Amino acid sequence: MASPRQPSGLTVAAIQIAIILAILALWQFGPIDEMLWSRPSLVFPRVAALWQGVEGLPPLSRQIGDTVLATFVGLAGGSALGFVLGVALAEFTTIRLTLAPFLAAANAVPRVAWVPTLTLLFGFGFITKIVMSGLIVFLVVFFNVLDAAVHAPPALLDGVRALGGSYWHRMRDVRIWSSIGAVIASLPNAIAFALVGVVFAESLNAESGLGALMFNAMQRGHPDDLIISALALGIIGLVLIAITRGLQRAFAHRLMLGDATPGGARP
Amino acid sequence: MKIWIARILFAAAVLALWEWGSRIPLLGQLPIFDPFIVSTPSGVARQLVKLYGQSRLAMHVGYTLLATVLGLIAGLLTGFGAALLLANSTLMRRVLDPFIGTANAIPRIVLAPYLLIALGIGIEPRIVMAASFVFFIVYFNVMHGISTIDRARIDHVAVLGGGHRHEILDLQIPVALAWTMRAFPQSVAYAFVGTVFQEFVGGNSGLGSVMIYGLNELNAATVMGTIVLLAVLGLVLLAIGEFIGARALPWRAEIANA
Numbered sequence: 001m002a003s004p005r006q007p008s009g010l011t012v013a014a015i016q017i018a019i020i021l022a023i024l025a026l027w028q029f030g031p032i033d034e035m036l037w038s039r040p041s042l043v044f045p046r047v048a049a050l051w052q053g054v055e056g057l058p059p060l061s062r063q064i065g066d067t068v069l070a071t072f073v074g075l076a077g078g079s080a081l082g083f084v085l086g087v088a089l090a091e092f093t094t095i096r097l098t099l100a101p102f103l104a105a106a107n108a109v110p111r112v113a114w115v116p117t118l119t120l121l122f123g124f125g126f127i128t129k130i131v132m133s134g135l136i137v138f139l140v141v142f143f144n145v146l147d148a149a150v151h152a153p154p155a156l157l158d159g160v161r162a163l164g165g166s167y168w169h170r171m172r173d174v175r176i177w178s179s180i181g182a183v184i185a186s187l188p189n190a191i192a193f194a195l196v197g198v199v200f201a202e203s204l205n206a207e208s209g210l211g212a213l214m215f216n217a218m219q220r221g222h223p224d225d226l227i228i229s230a231l232a233l234g235i236i237g238l239v240l241i242a243i244t245r246g247l248q249r250a251f252a253h254r255l256m257l258g259d260a261t262p263g264g265a266r267p
Numbered sequence: 268m269k270i271w272i273a274r275i276l277f278a279a280a281v282l283a284l285w286e287w288g289s290r291i292p293l294l295g296q297l298p299i300f301d302p303f304i305v306s307t308p309s310g311v312a313r314q315l316v317k318l319y320g321q322s323r324l325a326m327h328v329g330y331t332l333l334a335t336v337l338g339l340i341a342g343l344l345t346g347f348g349a350a351l352l353l354a355n356s357t358l359m360r361r362v363l364d365p366f367i368g369t370a371n372a373i374p375r376i377v378l379a380p381y382l383l384i385a386l387g388i389g390i391e392p393r394i395v396m397a398a399s400f401v402f403f404i405v406y407f408n409v410m411h412g413i414s415t416i417d418r419a420r421i422d423h424v425a426v427l428g429g430g431h432r433h434e435i436l437d438l439q440i441p442v443a444l445a446w447t448m449r450a451f452p453q454s455v456a457y458a459f460v461g462t463v464f465q466e467f468v469g470g471n472s473g474l475g476s477v478m479i480y481g482l483n484e485l486n487a488a489t490v491m492g493t494i495v496l497l498a499v500l501g502l503v504l505l506a507i508g509e510f511i512g513a514r515a516l517p518w519r520a521e522i523a524n525a
Contacts, residue, residue: 007358015362036384098273102281108456108501109494110463112475116482116490120304196374203376203468204482214380215468226380234373241372 038224046224050213055220058208064232067198067210070126071240074133075194082138083183086145087175090152091167107143111136111193112200119204129209133197137190141183148182149175184251187244195237210236282308306487311495314488318477328500330472331462334390335504338397339458345398346405347447351439354413355431371403376464383469393470397461401454405447412446413439441518448515455508459501474500 026032028040038046053059058066089096114135115128122128156174165173202211210229217225286307288300298304306314318324353360378399382392416438424434466475474493481489 007361012358012361015358016365019362019366036381094270094273097270098277101274102277105498105502108505109498110460110475110501112460112464112467113478113494113497115467116478117305117487117494120487121298192372192374196376199374199376200464214377218380218384230377230380233377234369237374238369238372 035223036226038227042224043228046222047228050225050228057213060228060232063208063210063213063229064236066126066129066208067195067202067233068236070129070133070198070201070209071191071194071236073130074197075137075191077130078134078137078139078194079141079183079190081134082141083145083179085138086142087149087171087179090146090149090175090179091171096146096150103142107139111139111197112203115200115204118201124204124207129198129201132201133194136193136197136200140186140190140193144182144186145179148179152178184248187248188241191240191244192237195233195240199233302487303485304487306491310488311492314486315492315496318489318492324477324496327472327474327477328496330390331459331466331474331500334393334462334466334473335397335455335458337390338394338462339401339454341394341398342401342454342458343405343447346402347409347443349402350406350409350413351435351443354410354439355435367403367406371407375399375461379465379468382465388469388471390472393462393465393473396465397458400457400461404450404454404457408446408450409443412442412449416442444516445518448512451512451515452505452508455504456501459504463497 024040027037034042047060050057050060050063053062057063089099111132115132118128118131118135122131152175157170160170160173198209199211199214202209203215210233213225214229214233217223217229284300285305286309289295289302291300294300302310315324353363375396378396379392382395386392386395420438421434424438429437462473463475466473467479470476470479474497478490478493481487481493
């Protein structure tokens with residue numbers, strides 16, 4: 001890190017483009033397993049075919065739409081519930097301390113483990129995707145909000161109490177505002193987890209959605225669907241995170257958010 | 268003391284509702300109380316004992332743990348090494364940063380079908396999946412740690428006659444180790460998540476595969492029993508992770524501001 005010479009932007013960009021071209025060339029012409037990875041020349045016609053809807057599959061546009069819609073609905077529902085319960089439990093200490101070990105236990109279960117039970121409860125359709133996505137988002141947002149609301153400025157809380165305010169006023173006037181920053185800070189992670197939740201739910205043979213397309217690709221004898229859906233999910237993931245990062249930056253100065261903690265684990 | 272009584276009462280209430288909820292008039296008809304879907308505590312206990320008696324449960328728990336630990340180690344080593352390497356090459360770092368950021372933003376689960384096909388249903392794909400989660404956690408933590416080394420310390424090394432080699436050995440590596448330990452609990456948790464997910468997608472052993480087995484047999488007791496075991500295992504791993512993360516390298520607190 002003590003190197004005084006900085007490589008020029010042009011050099012960096014040239015190497016990056018060379019790497020991308022090399023990967024594309026390897027993908028198209030290299031000695032790779034075509035059954036597994038397909039080729040770019042095969043992928044594009046297949047995307048066009050999927051877009052229209054082939055072999056009884058819904059059109060790709062609908063598959064993408066289903067996945068993205070479920071992601072957003074799960075994000076909204078999970079965030080709202082996580083926010084409300086986080087603020088409430090921050091205020092009601094006895095309930096929070098009582099429930100703490102059970103919440104920790106529920107949080108320790110790898111999220112994918114909830115899929116079979118949720119599928120049995122809600123079927124293979126849209127509801128399961130929303131519930132799964134909402135559940136994951138809830139767990140992320142809830143613990144972040146709880147932490148922020150519990151650590152709301154004590155001086156403000158005492159001030160509300162001194163002015164005769166009740167638990168409701170403490171929540172409404174102090175804890176909620178301490179927590180909004182936590183929700184916005186956890187947004188990129190939450191949306192990434194929401195997408196993952198939807199794909200988890202689709203991994204058990206859903207009717208429609210990119211996750212279903214991906215996990216069923218080999219059984220249907222179309223390995224190119226695997227890479228198409230994987231790429232689509234990757235692009236959607238990137239776009240969603242970029243959007244939420246943009247929102248974060250837009251609100252950061254108003255809410256005085258600090259730097260995000262490093263090592264943002266993505267699912 | 269009162270809190271513990273409240274917790275025991277709450278647990279008892281939940282267990283009672285789980286066991287006898289289907290007998291409540293009207294409300295008991297809801298699917299959430301249906302023993303076919305969620306089983307009962309007694310059913311789960313019986314099934315776990317039965318699975319343990321068949322010697323399979325201990326083996327599956329062992330495989331999940333083994334894959335988690337090996338994936339954790341692999342992720343720690345590769346993340347640590349990659350961060351150290353890129354921290355010392357401005358060119359490589361600037362070239363590869365967008366690729367690493369992109370790879371991190373893509374849901375890691377899209378790797379699962381490829382790992383399944385390329386590496387099969389044994390322990391190897393689970394190790395790779397677990398390592399893929401841990402790699403990014405460690406990489407970003409170590410990079411952050413090294414990039415925030417106080418400029419004054421780097422100058423001290425130079426003033427004392429140390430070259431770039433000393434900067435790496437005496438500054439970067441201790442800082443990198445400190446930040447790796449800081450990220451240790453989270454790494455343990457995600458190694459576990461990655462392992463179980465890969466077992467779920469396709470595994471011939473491990474708790475994830477037990478759950479799929481239970482689902483295929485429509486045995487809610489196995490499914491719920493696996494959830495309980497995963498919760499216990501998850502809590503134990505997290506506790507171990509936090510214990511090691513806090514105790515290892517006692518001098519790290521000064522370095523990593525942790």
